[in-house]
Amino acid sequence: MTGPNQGRTPAHHEATAEFLFLLVLIWMVAGPVSGAVLGAQTWITSVFAKGAIEVESTKNLAKQALQASDRIKVLETKLAKSELELARYRQQSRDTNKLRALLGLREKSDRKSIAAEVIARNPDNWFKQVVIDKGTVDGVRKGSAVITSDGVVGQVVSTTNEASVVRLLTDPDQKIGVVIQRIGLTGLLSGSYQNPAKIDYVPVGTNVDAGDKILCLGKGGTFPEHHPVGTVSQVRRDNNGAALQIEVKLSENCYDLSQVLVLPPLE
Amino acid sequence: MALMPARTQKRLYEIGSTGLILCFAWLLQLTLLSVLSLKDVVASLPLTFTIIWGSIFGSPLQAPRPDELRLSTLGQVIARQALSGSLSGALVGAFFGALYASVLPIYPVCYPLIGWVTGYFCLQNFNQATFLCLPLVFLSTIFSESVMALQLHLMGRPEVLQNLAQVALPEAALNSLIAPFIFFPMRGWYHFATNAHESNQSS
Numbered sequence: 001m002t003g004p005n006q007g008r009t010p011a012h013h014e015a016t017a018e019f020l021f022l023l024v025l026i027w028m029v030a031g032p033v034s035g036a037v038l039g040a041q042t043w044i045t046s047v048f049a050k051g052a053i054e055v056e057s058t059k060n061l062a063k064q065a066l067q068a069s070d071r072i073k074v075l076e077t078k079l080a081k082s083e084l085e086l087a088r089y090r091q092q093s094r095d096t097n098k099l100r101a102l103l104g105l106r107e108k109s110d111r112k113s114i115a116a117e118v119i120a121r122n123p124d125n126w127f128k129q130v131v132i133d134k135g136t137v138d139g140v141r142k143g144s145a146v147i148t149s150d151g152v153v154g155q156v157v158s159t160t161n162e163a164s165v166v167r168l169l170t171d172p173d174q175k176i177g178v179v180i181q182r183i184g185l186t187g188l189l190s191g192s193y194q195n196p197a198k199i200d201y202v203p204v205g206t207n208v209d210a211g212d213k214i215l216c217l218g219k220g221g222t223f224p225e226h227h228p229v230g231t232v233s234q235v236r237r238d239n240n241g242a243a244l245q246i247e248v249k250l251s252e253n254c255y256d257l258s259q260v261l262v263l264p265p266l267e
Numbered sequence: 268m269a270l271m272p273a274r275t276q277k278r279l280y281e282i283g284s285t286g287l288i289l290c291f292a293w294l295l296q297l298t299l300l301s302v303l304s305l306k307d308v309v310a311s312l313p314l315t316f317t318i319i320w321g322s323i324f325g326s327p328l329q330a331p332r333p334d335e336l337r338l339s340t341l342g343q344v345i346a347r348q349a350l351s352g353s354l355s356g357a358l359v360g361a362f363f364g365a366l367y368a369s370v371l372p373i374y375p376v377c378y379p380l381i382g383w384v385t386g387y388f389c390l391q392n393f394n395q396a397t398f399l400c401l402p403l404v405f406l407s408t409i410f411s412e413s414v415m416a417l418q419l420h421l422m423g424r425p426e427v428l429q430n431l432a433q434v435a436l437p438e439a440a441l442n443s444l445i446a447p448f449i450f451f452p453m454r455g456w457y458h459f460a461t462n463a464h465e466s467n468q469s470s
Contacts, residue, residue: 193307
């Protein structure tokens with residue numbers, strides 16, 4: 001009994017040792033290999049991902065560059081057109097000045113202006129007036145137009161040596177000739193206290209819309225020609241329905257004035 | 268100062284201090300109260316000041332005694348009432364009216380008038396009743412705004428009567444809001460002045 005037992009036992013042990021050896025070998029080789037494989041896989045994946053992103057961004061950049069060049073082309077065309085137009089206008093303005101000189105009219109551009117500061121607002125509720133710090137000594141005269149860069153403010157109604165009273169466009173006594181820019185229709189704008197200013201007696205059927213720009217007519221030599229006054233805020237029939245009444249939102253907020261420009265009337 | 272008698276000195280001192288207070292009130296109106304507005308209508312400190320001044324300092328005329336009233340005719344009563352306005356109130360109103368840089372002279376007419384008229388409410392010792400100062404200022408403001416609107420209307424300014432309500436009601440409300448701030452100090456001043464006067468006379 002011992003013979004086969006003795007013969008079997010070393011073989012059995014051998015097989016077990018071989019199995020263990022194989023296991024260790026597999027463990028020793030497969031561990032690093034699998035790590036390397038994982039690392040390589042990660043690296044390759046990241047390379048591909050980066051590449052994809054880079055390709056994508058390059059594509060975008062190229063697209064943007066193409067778009068920009070398109071835009072530049074459009075703008076250049078526009079600029080060229082504008083320059084042509086400007087040259088034409090310059091020529092026309094020279095012609096106009098020449099013709100005006102020929103006709104003995106005064107040139108429009110050289111108009112004296114006096115910068116002034118608003119020093120007081122009359123603290124009452126009936127007159128919409130402010131006091132400015134320039135008077136007859138500085139060349140302000142009764143009837144001078146008062147403007148800011150945003151729009152027309154009002155008119156000088158009384159002067160002293162060192163100060164003047166300006167009647168604002170919101171005063172119902174203040175009237176100003178205006179033109180609706182889009183259709184070229186003229187009208188008379190009058191103030192109405194804190195309510196929007198009005199243009200009365202506009203013929204029914206006039207094609208005027210909310211948002212149309214109202215400019216100064218300025219043919220009388222007092223107010224500057226085509227200086228902004230406001231925008232149309234509402235159009236409605238007047239009381240008896242025979243004409244339109246246009247409400248105008250003034251472009252210069254007459255409640256908050258500080259620096260103004262006084263333009264004495266032309267001789 | 269020895270050139271003037273003491274009484275003239277005292278009178279000058281009174282007039283000078285009043286002038287200073289009026290100028291201070293005007294400055295307050297220009298700086299502070301122009302910001303206090305309701306629907307773009309500002310409170311009018313000069314008007315409130317004139318109204319309260321007229322109603323506190325009142326008229327130098329004595330109030331009629333009952334038997335005097337019984338003897339006089341209706342015409343005499345009306346004449347007496349018309350004459351019993353406040354002269355100092357009218358002067359204060361004229362001072363403020365002169366300060367407005369208005370092109371149409373409506374303030375120099377209306378403010379003295381309102382100062383004079385509020386003097387009528389002094390004879391009945393209304394100024395002792397504090398709660399009456401608010402309705403008095405409210406109604407007087409509406410009255411003075413109506414007078415101004417009438418003047419402007421007669422001078423041919425457009426849209427005056429339509430705007431009267433828009434201007435008068437908010438202004439009256441704001442004026443009655445600031446009225447107590449003027450009423451109490453001024454009543455204190457009045458008591459101080461009359462007490463000093465009486466003690467002067469008794470001594």
